[in-house]
Amino acid sequence: MEHRHLGRSGLRISEIVFGNLLYPHDSTPDETVLSCLRAALDSGITTFDTADIYGLGRSERLLGRALAGEPRDGVVICTKVFFPTGTGPNGAGLSRKHVREAIDASLRRLGTDYVDLYTAHRYDPHTPLEETVTAFADLVRAGKVLYMGVSEWTAGQIREAAALAAELRVQLVYNMPQYSALWRAPETEVVPACEPLGISQVPYFTLAQGVLTGKYAPGTPPPPESRAGTGLVGGRADFMRRMLADGVLERVRRLEPLAKEAGLTMAQLALAWLLRRPNVAGAVVGASRAAQVRENAAASGAPLDDALAARVDDILAPVAVYSDAA
Numbered sequence: 001m002e003h004r005h006l007g008r009s010g011l012r013i014s015e016i017v018f019g020n021l022l023y024p025h026d027s028t029p030d031e032t033v034l035s036c037l038r039a040a041l042d043s044g045i046t047t048f049d050t051a052d053i054y055g056l057g058r059s060e061r062l063l064g065r066a067l068a069g070e071p072r073d074g075v076v077i078c079t080k081v082f083f084p085t086g087t088g089p090n091g092a093g094l095s096r097k098h099v100r101e102a103i104d105a106s107l108r109r110l111g112t113d114y115v116d117l118y119t120a121h122r123y124d125p126h127t128p129l130e131e132t133v134t135a136f137a138d139l140v141r142a143g144k145v146l147y148m149g150v151s152e153w154t155a156g157q158i159r160e161a162a163a164l165a166a167e168l169r170v171q172l173v174y175n176m177p178q179y180s181a182l183w184r185a186p187e188t189e190v191v192p193a194c195e196p197l198g199i200s201q202v203p204y205f206t207l208a209q210g211v212l213t214g215k216y217a218p219g220t221p222p223p224p225e226s227r228a229g230t231g232l233v234g235g236r237a238d239f240m241r242r243m244l245a246d247g248v249l250e251r252v253r254r255l256e257p258l259a260k261e262a263g264l265t266m267a268q269l270a271l272a273w274l275l276r277r278p279n280v281a282g283a284v285v286g287a288s289r290a291a292q293v294r295e296n297a298a299a300s301g302a303p304l305d306d307a308l309a310a311r312v313d314d315i316l317a318p319v320a321v322y323s324d325a326a
Contacts, residue, residue: 001044002301004281007173008198009147011116013047013076015275015300018293019204019284020048020063022055028288030062037066039290043297049176049202049284051080051121052106060109068111078202079106080151082121094124094132103144118145119176120161123153133161137168149202151176155193162197172199174281179203181212181273181316182243182252185324191279200281203274207285211243211252212270218249248319258311264302267292271299273312 003012018040022028040048048067050059060079067075081102084092092098103118118139124132139145148170150158158175165172175194177186179201186201194201207213216222222244242248252266259269274283285296 001046001297003046005200006117006147006202006281007171007200009171009173011076011147011173013202013282014045015282016043016045016271016297017047017049017078017202017282017284018045019286020050020054020059021286022059022062024053024056026055026058032288033059033062034066035290036287036293037063039287039293040297041066041070043294044300045293045297046074047076047078047282049078049204050110051083051119052085052102052109053080053083053121057085057105057109060106064109064111072112076116077110077112078117078119078149079110079115080119080121081106082124093127094120094135095127096131096135099132099135099139103139107144114144114146116146117149117174118147119149119151119174120153121151123150123157129157129160130164133164133168133170137165137170140170147174148172149174149176151204152178155189158190158193158199159197162199172197174200174202176202176204176284178205178239179274179277179280180206180208181270181312181320182208182248183239183321185321187277188323195279201277201279202282202284203280204284205239206274206283207267207270208243209240211248212255212266214252214256214266216244216249216252218246218253242321245319251316251319254315255312258308258315262302262304262308264299264304265295267295268299268302269304269312271296272302272304273309275299275302276304276309 002015006013048063050063081099090097136148162172179186259266271283287293
């Protein structure tokens with residue numbers, strides 16, 4: 001497993017980041033989740049991403065159990081705050097009150113004194129940005145958080161937050177956007193805003209919810225055990241409907257000979273392509289089986305030359321999304 005510096009900081013994260021995502025009321029057995037986490041550790045993954053909203057706290061608790069026997073200095077833990085996890089009108093958002101209470105609850109569930117990375121899961125239009133950044137800065141000074149990040153913020157919001165963070169002497173060093181060979185919207189405005197500020201991308205949905213693994217065939221219903229096969233709900237429904245269009249799936253199928261030529265699986269090809277992109281520090285990948293974790297981890301350092309990467313671009317260009325408004 002190879003490692004890269006996160007933004008303009010001294011912290012290094014693993015190129016493959018294990019995303020311990022559980023949807024609310026997810027019925028995945030604890031032992032299945034723990035087996036994936038153990039496989040990640042065995043594969044050399046050192047960076048683990050979760051959020052207080054994932055599984056309504058269950059994801060953090062299981063991650064805490066999996067890492068309990070690991071040296072704390074050997075792993076990087078990232079969690080997030082924004083979505084409703086408390087009661088009453090202050091149980092969500094990025095107010096000082098919610099941020100402070102949310103981090104304490106996350107630390108209890110994770111069984112640790114601090115998190116390496118704390119992410120503002122979305123932008124909060126109802127809280128002054130100065131209040132939010134100051135709250136994060138206070139957590140850094142209290143030793144509960146080491147570095148600050150954001151997820152799915154606009155280029156303008158990131159610039160403003162970075163300026164405030166610099167004034168407060170805290171490091172805003174990463175952004176977590178949806179980003180893959182099929183969803184390239186961050187390249188239009190967000191990446192150009194982040195690069196000069198020393199802010200890395202740590203993308204999620206890096207396999208386009210499984211579409212880039214080749215498991216969905218054009219003209220064929222999704223496998224019943226797949227994410228798409230279990231029903232499209234919530235914010236990912238529109239995205240999945242778009243990605244499952246026959247025109248998209250036919251283009252993805254054309255990547256199979258390229259993956260074979262490179263000696264990679266389809267998933268490894270997609271991850272290797274993403275890890276070549278400027279400004280990407282690590283790729284977040286989840287899994288429902290330990291074998292998937294090991295396959296994904298092997299994408300770190302995978303050989304992918306310029307010519308082959310350009311062929312991936314050419315094949316997917318007609319169906320890739322380059323703007324959130326598209």
